[in-house]
Amino acid sequence: MDLASLLGLIGGLGIVLVAIMLGGDLGAFVDIPSILIVVVGSLFVVMMRYPLGQFLGMGGVLGKAFMFKAVEPNALIEESVELANIARKEGVLALEGKEIGHPFLQKGIALCIDGHGPDVVQKMLNKDMSLAVQRHGDGAQIFKAMGDAAPAMGMIGTLVGLVQMLGNMEDPKSIGPAMAVALLTTLYGAMVANIFGLPVSDKLKLRAQQEELAKSLILEAVAGIQEGVNPRVLEQLLKSYLPERKREAA
Numbered sequence: 001m002d003l004a005s006l007l008g009l010i011g012g013l014g015i016v017l018v019a020i021m022l023g024g025d026l027g028a029f030v031d032i033p034s035i036l037i038v039v040v041g042s043l044f045v046v047m048m049r050y051p052l053g054q055f056l057g058m059g060g061v062l063g064k065a066f067m068f069k070a071v072e073p074n075a076l077i078e079e080s081v082e083l084a085n086i087a088r089k090e091g092v093l094a095l096e097g098k099e100i101g102h103p104f105l106q107k108g109i110a111l112c113i114d115g116h117g118p119d120v121v122q123k124m125l126n127k128d129m130s131l132a133v134q135r136h137g138d139g140a141q142i143f144k145a146m147g148d149a150a151p152a153m154g155m156i157g158t159l160v161g162l163v164q165m166l167g168n169m170e171d172p173k174s175i176g177p178a179m180a181v182a183l184l185t186t187l188y189g190a191m192v193a194n195i196f197g198l199p200v201s202d203k204l205k206l207r208a209q210q211e212e213l214a215k216s217l218i219l220e221a222v223a224g225i226q227e228g229v230n231p232r233v234l235e236q237l238l239k240s241y242l243p244e245r246k247r248e249a250a
């Protein structure tokens with residue numbers, strides 16, 4: 001569980017609700033037609049922009065913003081150096097059956113064991129990495145599209161409410177409440193975009209960057225293991241993927 005994502009979402013919604021309750025009645029801020037226009041309308045607009053299968057996969061993509069275990073680079077480096085030691089002493093075939101923690105590293109080692117050349121191994125792993133990064137990027141774009149659509153749908157809902165209000169001007173007492181309801185769609189649109197859609201999009205982009213970094217490190221490790229690079233040299237090479245302040249600690 002990513003506590004930052006969960007606490008950010010709960011905190012963002014919570015602070016708005018607290019401000020509403022401190023200033024008046026919470027029920028005055030609930031309007032079903034406005035919710036339908038913003039939430040359901042935004043979903044349909046996003047659906048128009050993407051293939052149906054990709055749109056329906058939003059739920060699975062959303063899970064990565066909240067349920068994601070980032071790969072620890074230090075652990076990857078340690079495991080890679082251990083594998084390099086074994087391969088240097090006993091040959092790459094000695095790694096067969098070895099339990100490997102990261103699936104991408106396991107795939108790379110399996111390709112080496114199967115006897116594929118370095119160019120083939122790197123080409124296959126690079127293709128796998130680029131497609132994975134693209135999938136994460138597509139998921140982030142869907143939620144960015146929701147962040148773009150929600151305020152626009154909120155404005156549309158506000159305009160609809162204003163037209164209905166102006167068409168019923170006979171009773172001056174109804175103008176204030178009608179105006180409040182019309183403005184609720186703008187509020188809902190801003191909340192959906194800035195508390196949900198855009199933050200989720202940014203978190204998914206971060207996940208893509210983290211995965212790309214981990215897989216780039218693994219590509220370097222697999223190449224070093226296959227070429228028989230000295231494990232100590234390989235370790236120093238892989239540490240270059242760490243931030244400067246973490247290299248000494250590693």
